[in-house]
Amino acid sequence: MARKRITPGNIRLTEVAKLAGVSPITASRFFRNPEALSINKRARVESAARELGYVPNLAARALASQRTEVIGVLIPSLTNNVFADVLRGIYDALDGSRYSIQLANTRYSILQEERLLRLFLAQKPAGLIVTGINQTADSRVIMEAVDCPIVQIMEIGPAPIDMMIGFSHFDASKAAISHLLDQGCRRIGFLGARMDPRVQRRLDGYRSAMTEAALFDPRLIVTTALPTSVTLGGTLFADLLAQAPDIDAVFCVNDDLALGTLFECKRRHMVVPDQIAIVGFNDLEFTSSSVPTLSSVRTNRYEMGRNAAAMVIETLEGRRPAGPVVDLGFSVMKRQSSARRR
Amino acid sequence: MARKRITPGNIRLTEVAKLAGVSPITASRFFRNPEALSINKRARVESAARELGYVPNLAARALASQRTEVIGVLIPSLTNNVFADVLRGIYDALDGSRYSIQLANTRYSILQEERLLRLFLAQKPAGLIVTGINQTADSRVIMEAVDCPIVQIMEIGPAPIDMMIGFSHFDASKAAISHLLDQGCRRIGFLGARMDPRVQRRLDGYRSAMTEAALFDPRLIVTTALPTSVTLGGTLFADLLAQAPDIDAVFCVNDDLALGTLFECKRRHMVVPDQIAIVGFNDLEFTSSSVPTLSSVRTNRYEMGRNAAAMVIETLEGRRPAGPVVDLGFSVMKRQSSARRR
DNA sequence: CAACCTCTTGGTAGCGCTGTCAATATCGGT
DNA sequence: ACCGATATTGACAGCGCTACCAAGAGGTTG
Incomplete structure (x- = not known):
């Protein structure tokens, strides 16, 4: 016995x-x-x-009640400081609440994401925060079948699975190009790395703006699947110069590339912004203190994380947020690197 | 019924x-x-x-077996990219294993850390990774009483609670100053922000090196409790110049401050390294591509996270790691920003 | 005063898994 | 053929909590 x-x-x-x-x-x-x-x-x-x-004892509670107080978070990268800001917002929003975070790294793979999703959902999370709007068809199906609040973050689009918070990368990119066009730039290059779906949409925005201005030229575009870095920014800019020596501006899909471009300009004794105007993306902290200061597109990453977590909690507590889709917008921060005197 | x-x-x-x-x-x-x-x-x-x-069903498993497969991780900040690297290492090491991570943010408060520790330990984690060697006395007592592998990361010191992996911030800082002394610098400033215990030990290393060289002067030191940033680097450097206009070098406790200093020098048309030599800390990616390139102290953050997680797993699987204390060392990366021609 | 409601409290069983033994099967040696 | 040792499998109960229902307390209404 x-x-x-x-x-x-x-x-x-x-x-x-x-x-x-x-x-x-x-x-x-x-x-x-x-x-x-x-x-x-x-x-x-x-x-x-x-x-x-x-x-x-949370295990006993979870077993008896058939649900947990864990909010699953799926992000594509831990290194990218963009997500660090989002995460900080999420953790801040959950601080003091009964909920905790289970974080998983999809490594920019939607198949990996689907696998992690199944793993998460088997443990009956209280809620879910996923990155972007490009999930596999199967992922969508299982998420729609699940009975917990789900927030898609980083961008907005049609047909949310449940809730959504972000901004239009297409519009943001287009606004950055408009600004450069306003400054009199005509041969505007595009530098892109780690071409994830959101970066792709920034490229789409660039293409749209340039086409509308009748200035589109495929030789102005340099992209790579490599993960982004400051050093890579310099390399890509060198590549761009090689294939289009007559450029007068560069739009970089993130600030690291922009900083790398700035350094590369310095190395080549090209004067920014007089010879080359530069606009970055994300508005990281250093953009406002570099020499010259870097123009960039400000996005509200911390607020995105914070609100996403708040939306999950509100739904769990029965206070459903008003709109299921929240557009946090963006703003083009115009600084020295794109201030052309005409 | x-x-x-x-x-x-x-x-x-x-x-x-x-x-x-x-x-x-x-x-x-x-x-x-x-x-x-x-x-x-x-x-x-x-x-x-x-x-x-x-x-x-993990909840049922945890309830029946009285233990979980969760490794608790306590770090002071999510924003600091230093910890992003460590976390990436931890997540990579755990990828594919049965274990998962429970992350908590102590916000540089050891009281907060103690509170989180109690919370974690009540859920019987499989292991624990904590930052640094400065815990409260109570924290130490409860950690020593607990029966799970514990790794202290980021630095090494005497009397590990269980295991330890990191490097000597004192030695690393001292090595950076030695390098500047070798370059002929004599009035070496110190810039520090967010004076956490590890940064304090870097200050100690600076003080020791300068005293040994009979060059110590308190006016060469500028510190603040504010969180670090590139912009702050410029501000602190300006403060330093105000109180010690004759400096010929600056040691910054991290690369963000170093980059801010570099920009501030540019703004003031001070030539780096001829007028001012700069050495940073952490060897972030951008140090090797700035103009001039930034000297810095390389630390093995990713390896630290990876090994810490591996040490926990090995212990759990009965293969106790050889030494309980692992010194990952550091190396002074000598680049243009500290290359003085004499 | 009965009928009915709301508020608060308790009893019972069971969530899905594993620790602890006991039981059986297998095998080599004498 | 017998014995003990080792591998393999199973029975039972219980981990600590909560879902579900029921029931008592107190108030209101016609």
């Missing part, structure tokens, strides 16, 4: 209930829905829990 | 066992210790699990 398992000295809900003089179920309710208790018992349970230093 | 709860259509271990024609307990063993099964049953359980698409 099985012997009784050695029970460790952990404080269980039963102990708290006994000390408070209530049934375990009442004590349980105190933690999930305190308003359901009379003021009297509420205070008794609270002081008993505090006295014993009770910490609920 | 309580009615039977509606059981959802989830595949349980029982179903797998039934299909495989074995007892549930045997099926359970397959997932935890496949070698204990005969080859025959092993194959039967495996194919049954695959056929049904079985995914284990």
